Amino acid sequence: MSSRKGQKDAARVVREQLARERRRKRTLWVSVAAVAVLVVAGLIGWSVYSSQRSDDFTAPTGSNEAGTGVVAGSGPVTVDVYEDFLCPACKQFKQASSPAIDQLVSEGKIRVVYHPVAYLNRYSSTQYSTRSSAASGCAAEGGRYREYARALFDRQPPQGGAGLSDEELVDIAAGVGLDRDGFASCLREGTFKPWTEHVTEEASKANIASTPTILVDGEEIADRSPEGIRAAVQAAGR
Amino acid sequence: MIVTAPHSRVARWPAIRPWLGVAVRLGLATVWLVAGGSKVGDLAASGRAVNAYQVMPYDLATVIGAALPFVELALGLLLLLGLATRLSAGVSAALLVVFVAGIVSAWSRGLAIDCGCFGAGGELAAGQTPSYLPEILRDLGFLALAGFLLIWPRTPVSVDGWLAGDASVEDDDE
Known part of the structure; x- marks a missing residue:
């Protein structure tokens, strides 16, 4: 075996080792960078959400104590x-x-708490659920929550569209029987958003x-018909 | 084994695989970009969708729900560029496994929810019944894409390939 060939082989082995080492390092740094990108993305989401949230709210007159519904x-x-x-x-x-x-x-038998939730914003192009709530x-x-809610359901817009306009909500x-100007400014200012x-x-x-979800004394009822509600109320009242 | 296999098939797979890999990578990237993009506009709803699974406290669900769309978008971007493909595929697979587990658990507990997979869901629209099985099958399909990239992460037209210089070199990294 000539020493020249031995030297060549050794040089090749070293070169290959160096190349492997470089690859390993590159993979490591690429992976670190990618993980950093994912973590930063998550943190961005969290901070955007935190900044969007508003903790202060004013509940309308006639709300329950927790401010989660109209009584x-x-x-x-x-x-x-x-x-x-x-x-x-719900309609x-x-x-x-x-x-x-x-x-x-x-008849004085029940106390109703209406919770107008905005669950279905994704089914309108104008966040109709939030606006109407x-x-x-x-x-x-x-x-006049009950009268207004009834009227809103009677004129319910189809899902997937723009919903009713602010003017229509005021009309x-x-x-x-609500005061037109007072209502319009309440709506415009987003007082209850x-x-x-x-x-x-x-x-x-x-x-x-x-x-819709209906709870009678905290228990969800499956039968939402008038008879079902009467029966559940009667059972709870005993 | 190579000797006994039909010649045409042996010749075809190595030629097809890289381009199939590109298609798979871009396909999975699209999935994440669409999934993240559809949720990013309403982070509160995204949090509610996570909470609807009832597997964690509400406050944690809102944090996860807010972070998830952005992580999905970032994953989509990494896959689109072909940067750290194997790692991205691994994270994708892990997320998909968690999603499938969540849907299976919601199903088995008899919850009636929308998976919130594309577009913040959680709540079902009127008269909708949950479609758990199609959702699971769809996620398993995506999982197969991620699996392909875990096994063969190196694809043409990728930053990984560009960084490696010679794309023909088979290495096990990325």
């Missing part, structure tokens, strides 16, 4: 209604069952996964 009646049994003004099933529920609920309220806060401030308010956010967040915290 009607003062009966011994509490009925929680979670509704989104863009949700067609059906409202049209089928609200007379029964209103009657139970006037904030509008319902303005209506509650004027003492409906005037139609149920933080409240809507609070209502929605608290509903999510309470594991309300879909609308």
Whole structure:
């Protein structure tokens, strides 16, 4: 074996080792950079969200103590209604069952808490769920949540569109006897948008996964028909 | 084994694999970009979607929900560039496994939720019933893409290849 060939072989081995070492280092740094990118991305998301959140909210007149809903009646049994003004099933529920609920309220049997959650913003191009919920806060401030909510459901826009315009929301308010100018400025200033956010967040915290959800004394009821509600209220009242 | 295999197939796979790899990489990148992009506009809803699975406290769910869309976008970007492809594929696979586990667990607990996979979900729209099985199958498909890139991370037109200089060199890194 000639020493020259030996030297060549040794040089090749060293070169290969150096190349491997370089590759290893490169991989390490690329990986570190990629992980850093992912971590920074996550932190950006968190900080954007934190800056978007508003902790301060004003609940409208007639809200419950926690500011998570608008109260009607003062009966011994509490009925929680979670509704989104863009949700067609909520409209059906409202049209089928609200007379029964209103009657139970006037009979003094129940206390209803309406939670106008903004769950379905992704089904409109203008955040209609948030806008309509904030509008319902303005209506509650004027003492007419139930009338306004009923009217909103009667004129429910289809999912996937722009929803009702602010002018239409004001017109409906005037139609149920609310002061047009006061309502319009409440809506324009977004007075109850933080409240809507609070209502929605608290509903999510309470594991309300879909609308409408009806709780009778804290228990979700499966049968949302007028008869089902009466039966559940009667059972809870015993 | 090479000797016994039909010649055409042996010749075809090495020629096809790199370009199939590009398609897979760009496909997975698109998945993440669309998934992240659809959630990034409403971070609060994204948090609610995570919370709807009821596997963690609400406050943690909102943090994860806010971070996730951005992480998804970043993953999509890394895969689009072909930078740290193997690592990105590994993270993708890990995330997808977590997503599948979440959906299976929601299903088995009888929760009626929207997976929130594309577009912040959580809550079902009216009259919608959960479509857990298609969601799981879809995620498994994405998992297969990630698996391909874990095994063969080196693809043409990638920053990894450019950094390595010679793309024809087979190395095990990235």
